[in-house]
Amino acid sequence: MLGLILIICVLCLVFLNYKKNRNKHELPPALAESVPIIGHMLLIVRNCTTLFTMITSWGKQADAKGGVAHFYFGKELYYFISDPQDALTAANGCPKKHYSFDLIKTWLGDGLVTAPVDIWKRHRKLLSPAFSLPVIHGFLGIFNSQSRKLLEAIEPQAGKGLFDQRRYFNNNALETLCLGVFGINAINDPNVIQKYMEAVVEMIRLCFAKTIKVWLQVEIIYKLVGLRKKEDEYLDTLHSMTNKVLQEKRAAKKDVANNNAITEITTTGLKYKPFLDLIMDLSQNGELTDKEIREETDTIVVTGSETTSNQLTFTMLLLGAHPEVQEKLYQEIIDVLGKDRDVEKEDLNKLVYANAVLTECLRYLPTVPCLFRTVEKDVKLKNYTMRAGSYCHTFPLTYDDSNWGPESDKFKPERWLNGDVKPNQEFAAFGLGRRSCIGKGYAMTVMKVVLVHFVRRYRIQADMSKLKVQYDFVLKPISGHEISIERRT
Numbered sequence: 345m346l347g348l349i350l351i352i353c354v355l356c357l358v359f360l361n362y363k364k365n366r367n368k369h370e371l372p373p374a375l376a377e378s379v380p381i382i383g384h385m386l387l388i389v390r391n392c393t394t395l396f397t398m399i400t401s402w403g404k405q406a407d408a409k410g411g412v413a414h415f416y417f418g419k420e421l422y423y424f425i426s427d428p429q430d431a432l433t434a435a436n437g438c439p440k441k442h443y444s445f446d447l448i449k450t451w452l453g454d455g456l457v458t459a460p461v462d463i464w465k466r467h468r469k470l471l472s473p474a475f476s477l478p479v480i481h482g483f484l485g486i487f488n489s490q491s492r493k494l495l496e497a498i499e500p501q502a503g504k505g506l507f508d509q510r511r512y513f514n515n516n517a518l519e520t521l522c523l524g525v526f527g528i529n530a531i532n533d534p535n536v537i538q539k540y541m542e543a544v545v546e547m548i549r550l551c552f553a554k555t556i557k558v559w560l561q562v563e564i565i566y567k568l569v570g571l572r573k574k575e576d577e578y579l580d581t582l583h584s585m586t587n588k589v590l591q592e593k594r595a596a597k598k599d600v601a602n603n604n605a606i607t608e609i610t611t612t613g614l615k616y617k618p619f620l621d622l623i624m625d626l627s628q629n630g631e632l633t634d635k636e637i638r639e640e641t642d643t644i645v646v647t648g649s650e651t652t653s654n655q656l657t658f659t660m661l662l663l664g665a666h667p668e669v670q671e672k673l674y675q676e677i678i679d680v681l682g683k684d685r686d687v688e689k690e691d692l693n694k695l696v697y698a699n700a701v702l703t704e705c706l707r708y709l710p711t712v713p714c715l716f717r718t719v720e721k722d723v724k725l726k727n728y729t730m731r732a733g734s735y736c737h738t739f740p741l742t743y744d745d746s747n748w749g750p751e752s753d754k755f756k757p758e759r760w761l762n763g764d765v766k767p768n769q770e771f772a773a774f775g776l777g778r779r780s781c782i783g784k785g786y787a788m789t790v791m792k793v794v795l796v797h798f799v800r801r802y803r804i805q806a807d808m809s810k811l812k813v814q815y816d817f818v819l820k821p822i823s824g825h826e827i828s829i830e831r832r833t
Contacts, residue, residue, distance in 0.1 A: 369722065369729040372412040375402055375424060383416025389556055396815035399714065403742030412728055418558070421734040423719070428747055428766075430725045431738035435715060435776035437723035438736055439464070442716035444555040444817075450575070451547055451582055453635065455643030456782060464779065467640065470626055471782060474525070474619040480785050481689045483524040487790050488686040490520040491797035498829070502802065506826040509660055513653035513794075514541045520790060521648045527618030528592040536585070543581040544650050545820070550575050552816035586642050593620045619644060644783070651711045652787050654820055656794060658709040659702065662755055663799065664806025664827045669757060670799065673701055674832075677800050687793045698792055700757035706773035707741060707748070708755050711818050714739050715772050740772055802829040 377387055391398045403426045406413040411427025425431045445458045452458045456467055473479070494516040501507045515537050522528050531537060550571060554560045566572050623640060626632040632640075663670040676697045681687065687695075715738045723730040730736060743753035749764025759765050774781040781787070798804075810824030 368731050371414050371421075372423070372728045373409040373414070375405055375413045375415045378415065382418055385416075385418050388417065392553075392556055393814065396713070396813055396819060399739055399815065400742065403739045406739075407742050407744045410727060412725060421731065423728075423730050423734060423736040425725070425736060425738045426740060426742045426744070427726070428740040431715070431740035431772065432776050433725055434717065434719075434723060434730065434736045434738055435780075436778055437721075437730075438717035438719050439777075439779050440718040440720055442718055442735060444551065444716060447554050447561070448547065448551040451579060452643050452646075453639030455639040457643050457647065467632075467636070468782060470631060471619070471623065471640065474622045475782050475786055477785055480789050481692075483786075483789075484687060484689060484793065486520060486524045487793040488797070490516055490523065491794045493519075494794065495797060495801055498802075502829050502831045504828075506828050508825070509827050510653065510657045510821070510825065511538065513656045514538070514649070516794075517649040517653040517656075517790075518645075521645065522589065522592075524790075525619040525644060525648060525786070526589055526593060527620055528589065528596060531585075531588065536588075539581055540585045541650060541653075543578040544646055547575070547578045547582065548818060549816050550578070582642065582646075586638060586645060589620070589641060589645065590638070593624070597621075597624065647781070648783055648786065651818070652791055654711045654818065655705065655787075656791055657821060657825055658711070659705040659791070659795060660798070660804055660827050661806045661808065661811065661821070661825055662705055662708065663701070664804035665808040666755055667805075669701065669755070670804060673697055673795075674799050677796050681796065681800070683800070687796055692789065692792065695792060695796065696761070697757065698795060699788075700760040702788065702791055702795065703760050704755060704757040709813075709819065710741060710773035711820070712773060712775070713741050713815070713819050714817075715776060738772060738776065740776075801832060803832055804829055 375384065378384055379386055387398070388395070402413070402415075402424055406424050406426035411425065411430055413424045413426075415422050415424055423434070425434055439461045441458065449458055454460065454463050456464060456471070459467060494512060497516070498509070498512050511534075515534050518531060518537050518540070522531055553571075554566070560566050560569070560571065563572070620641070623632055623637050627634060627637050663673070676695060680691055680694045715736075717736050717738075719730045719732055719734045719736055721732045723736075740747075745752045747766060749759045749762075752759075774784040774787070804827050806827045807824070811821060812823045813819055814822045
């Protein structure tokens with residue numbers, strides 16, 4: 345009897361939803377394999393572990409249908425957008441994040457990634473100076489020294505066959521973030537870093553599970569299956585890292601010299617303060633509360649370390665599988681920097697092919713391939729209008745030659761240099777539009793410096809055919825991502 349009542353309720357909701365929307369804007373074509381009443385919900389739940397493969401196939405379907413399609417997750421209407429320009433329009437027209445981001449607020453609160461639009465606008469304006477290019481250029485000394493430290497850590501693996509490079513990038517990325525953006529001593533305990541990175545992965549996985557398996561959003565069920573206890577344990581680990589960072593900073597600021605320290609960028613004469621100095625000053629001025637400082641620190645710790653280390657893992661794998669690209673990159677590095685010189689500000693624009701390699705890696709295997717947004721008001725795309733009260737899922741990274749040039753299913757950095765890519769082409773690796781990642785300049789610069797040092801010292805080999813990835817809001821390798829390295833002569 346209870347089951348029958350539930351079925352009747354679901355049918356009523358679907359009917360009311362249909363009646364509400366039937367006279368509204370025409371929908372784009374539907375994605376294949378929809379089921380009555382629940383839409384694509386069963387298909388998504390059933391393919392959780394191979395979701396990226398399914399989303400990629402949906403992207404190809406959407407490409408064939410003009411770049412926009414639709415699907416239903418239960419009664420929720422989603423626009424699936426593969427066209428890059430429509431994706432940008434959707435991102436700018438829908439600044440409110442998908443409700444799934446609310447599920448991770450126990451961790452990140454109202455930091456930049458999860459904040460409502462009004463809070464995001466205020467915080468973005470306050471924090472932008474900490475991520476300006478002059479500030480980032482001031483970190484180049486740290487980026488170079490940390491890259492050399494990474495090489496020394498990884499040196500024992502040279503000539504020893506396949507190894508998992510990701511843990512080295514994880515450790516190095518978090519240390520670099522602490523030294524540069526936070527202006528504190530690096531966290532040198534690899535066990536602490538490893539535990540933190542594992543907690544990041546598991547928290548994202550839990551958030552994703554709650555989004556897809558909607559019954560887990562019921563607290564009593566979440567507790568009964570043991571996931572509430574796990575989430576609380578992960579939160580303890582994640583918040584302990586933030587506590588450590590903030591304690592280190594407060595201890596440093598007790599020293600009068602550190603409290604008033606401003607680092608000069610000698611090449612420009614400009615002055616900057618590390619991120620934590622800036623937000624602590626904002627706290628003293630009453631513009632940010634202690635709670636907001638913690639939330640933004642939590643956000644920067646995870647987005648500034650896990651994403652860059654993950655993307656560098658993909659980059660080294662792609663270079664190892666494409667020796668001709670790797671050797672062309674190596675030659676540019678030698679031409680610009682010679683055998684051992686550090687990267688300076690003037691070198692960044694000269695490393696043209698290195699920039700093309702990173703950009704192509706971000707297109708081909710992006711850590712963040714999709715965006716999820718709430719459509720609060722009607723938004724006009726090129727050929728359709730998204731209905732208010734729906735959601736949009738942008739995936740502008742499918743292999744469509746009309747967007748990315750010939751052989752878009754292949755890894756070809758040259759496409760960014762020979763005019764194959766449409767002017768101002770957009771993709772979602774750092775988000776799109778107004779709410780794109782505040783740390784894009786930081787990420788691109790630190791990855792370029794690491795890439796230069798790494799390729800200059802080591803020749804990389806890898807086998808892409810064995811790569812398996814998993815998607816749960818971020819794309820990450822789960823097997824077959826090992827590389828081998830040989831010291832260059």
